[in-house]
Amino acid sequence: MATEALFSIPQAGEVEAVTITFDGSAFTVPAAISVAAALLVSGVREFRSSVVGGGPRAPYCMMGVCFECLVEIDGVPARQSCLVPVKDGMAVRRQIGAAHLEDGRSGEEP
């Protein structure tokens, strides 16, 4: 999962840190950065697979217009991770294809 990261934060040690997980693996990242930034500096190279062809995708614009950075955050699918600040304990998962609705087939109030 964690491979050679494309970005790093030289001063990471000097700021408050939080712990998040990506597909179950834990990473320590600076507080108050976006989830997308946190994943990139933690070595995540693919955030999701395209809903059409299934090919791997990762962030392009980092400002909320390209919609490539979609991941599942704390159970909610297809969130723009470049617009969400990290929180301690956040559980992030790769977005595989289209969003899956929790309890879509059970009718229970989510």
Next chain:
Amino acid sequence: MSNAEADLIIIGSGPAGMAAACEGRALNLSVVLLDEQVNIGGQIYRNIESAPQDRVKILGPDYVAGSSLASDFRNCGARYLGGAVVWNVGLDGAVDYVANGRSHQVVGKHVLLASGAMERPFPIRGWTLPGVMGAGAAQILLKDAGALPTAPVALAGCGPLLYLLAWQFLRAGAKIEALVDTTAKNGYLHAARHAVGALRGARDLVKGVKLLATLRQHSVPVYSHASELSLEGTTRVEAISFTHRGRPVRIPASLLLLHQGVVPNTQLTFSTGAEHRWDAEQLCWLPVTDPWGRLGETPLYVAGDSRSIVGAQASAVEGRLAALAIGENLGVTANIARRAELQSQLKRYTHLRPFLNALYRPTAENRIPQDSETVVCRCEEVTAGQIRSYVELGCLGPNQTKAFGRCGMGPCQGRFCGLTVTEIISQARGASPADVGYYHIRPPIKPVLLGDFVP
């Protein structure tokens, strides 16, 4: 207008929005400013309030200039709603937005749209591969998180932002594999027509020259007038290939930063039904406004880069001019001297624009992919070849492409493919982009969770 809660609602906390708020407050207007981000500053002044000193030094003097504007904004008495995602602006001044998991509406006597610019798409082979990002994205990572690329990174494209980024990387000690410059050879020739304007903007020009000098000093290979760009890789980008001085070149890189200018983010203006015109110099759509930014006879105004690319300083002045006009609409006595002062500032800040537009004009091959396999609509994976086949089947414009495939129907709502689709159809039909038109943009201009409508 009787149910208006504020005199002026502003959308966007970049230079145009913040300056408009300050100017409006100075006229005693009640002002509410909304931004999708939690922090103020828009893109250019991202994280301006929290960036540590050493990062500010890396980013350079243009970034620092945002600091006093940000603190003026905080102190001016405007109400700031951060984390507010605007999804609709009505012609009656009603602004619908989502915050804290609920949709709300706030109504203003006037609304100023100041949503700024976005990267122009760069549709070349392989641009959807992980590891390919916009140069602006790398700048955002630097501003927000102090993040720098780990080797190896290549920059490709043209325009001041690309060179600025390279300079910032070097100041921060990051290594750059190559800068692949796609500025056309005849770019200088076209730009020379605007030399008079360039002389007036000499300071900016000198700055540009300094940037390139720094690159060469650091032995960064610069490939000028590169063409036939293509990105290689299977699951992630591995290299950039191009032609330079007639020879093929291949540079391995796992981070590829593309940039060929920014364009106005016109989602909001288009969604209001406002008239837009195709600008053949800037190669994009611009809302049609009166001299102060008013859209038709509506209470809506637009200022800054989303009105036309003018840069941070000019954006701030446009915001102030719009606020002055709005103040006058609401009965404030016209301040002729102030307006004249602002207009002369605007002239100064925009003199270089025609020169820059001509010099850094993105080339046709980088805007209109000839390779049929190149993806144009990233969300729905519609290729250039598919769009051309729609034209052969009688598709006249971008809206009809939706009947043939799902072009433009994905979550980005046409932001990243719109310009390309218009230009491909225009070229295939032999018609002007103005005749071909643009996607019909409708609210919600940002996706909204259905649950946010449930009380």
Next chain:
Amino acid sequence: MSNEQLTVVGGGLVGAAIAYGAARVGMRVRLLDQGDVAYRASRGNFGLVWVSSKGSNMPRYARWSRDAAKMWPELHQELLDVAGVDSGLRQTGGFWLGFSDAEVQARANLLEKIDREVGGVPYQMMEPSELKQYLPGIGSAVVGGSFGPLDGHANPLMLLHALHAGLRHKGADVITGVDVAQIRHDADSGQFEAVAADGQSWKSERLVLAAGLGNARLAPKVGLSAPVAAIRGQVLITERLKPFLDYPTNKVRQTREGSVQIGSTSEDVGLDDGTTTEKIEWLARRAVATFPALAQARLVRAWGALRPLTPDGFPIYQASESCPGAYVATCHSGVSLAAAHSFVIGPWMGGLSQPPPDFDVFKAARLSDPNANFSYGH
């Protein structure tokens, strides 16, 4: 085999289906289409292939709808074979869902009446426990529903694309960017001339007006009447979702690509194809009440489709008496009736077959009957 030339004005679902129907039986057909700027009711079609509850006030229409639904699989397969385009038909039944006992009872009465009057329009009323077997995600607000085995859905835009491709395959002329401003009829030669706003014109022996809202203006030029007005239906569509809804309901359906379509309102607002915050909220709330999991789905598009509606909601299919060879066709259900338009209306209006039996009821004269009681009974 006919030597006559047919011009169809209007390249939307109705015009394209009729034109295709004439072309496939060998006629020389030319389709004139307005293009990208048209109001294009076809774009606003919800995509249902629906029989249930149609024609409660007009048994002939109920029969027409039922017959059309039965012909759909053949049209789908033919377009797939001929034009290589999948119209997206999935016809395994559809549901209507009710939120009150009174509503459910009224529904049962309605469906029983139609089946009794027309015959061959099966239906089944269901309690929530049975509904859940087909629609596991329905919410507790749903108190009952009806199932129509003949119902289904298709992709309206792909159907339109398929019909256009089919037309080209059959050698028809499809001319886009045409704004028909005038129709001329030469009583001596019997020829029609359709004239565009830019002066181009096309002559033919036969003419079908299928221009949706444009029919109101054009029909009188050939001695016909088509009093259609625009009724706006606001529709919401979500991002693509993993499949969770196996059957369409008349208000919510999941398309093949995964997006969920939610509709619709019925507003008389003139030619305003915009949306309103109030109705978007209303539609969203109803969708979430029906399928609570949709609270997590994102709305990515909303639009106000302007649908041409006659005062009683039923179609007009009529041959002109003063200008023989001219016809008008307008209806609200361009997808549901597509196969009938192709296989029955096309040959009739192309002069190659007799009008369908008992079709006088679809003439416009019924709309000027002072005793008529109008409601959107379909």
